[in-house]
């Protein structure tokens with residue numbers, strides 16, 4: 001049964017462009033991880049300030065393996081540089097908060113083609 005892990009990032013409006021720029025330049029390592037199924041960066045359009053980083057995995061173990069891996073660290077080099085902020089404005093954190101939501105896929109459907 002697949003699991004969905006969503007990282008919820010709170011992003012002030014003046015940092016949205018920067019966050020999306022960082023994701024556009026992401027490492028692309030996650031695609032090579034065993035058990036990886038899907039990634040989407042979801043931009044809020046309803047007036048809230050929370051981006052969703054949607055990921056889906058074959059199993060909880062596959063997600064945990066990636067989360068503890070070098071690939072995860074490599075995939076977060078820009079976010080990591082933020083946390084070691086040296087006062088340089090363009091390296092300020094794009095997100096002010098984050099939390100992870102976890103789900104199991106209970107049911108799913110795709111388009112029916114005739």
Ligand code: HEM
Nearest residue numbers: 005006007022023026027028029030075076077078079098
């Ligand atoms: C403090 C927590 C986190 C923050 C601030 C954060 C922020 C970011 C940022 C800014 C990037 C763009 C690339 C880069 O930084 O080099 C990124 C990449 C990514 N993040 Fe996070 N992230 C966090 C934790 C997580 C977690 C827990 C997940 C999984 C649910 C996740 C999923 C991803 C994925 C899939 C990528 C793309 C990696 C790749 O291309 O290999 N992030 N994140």
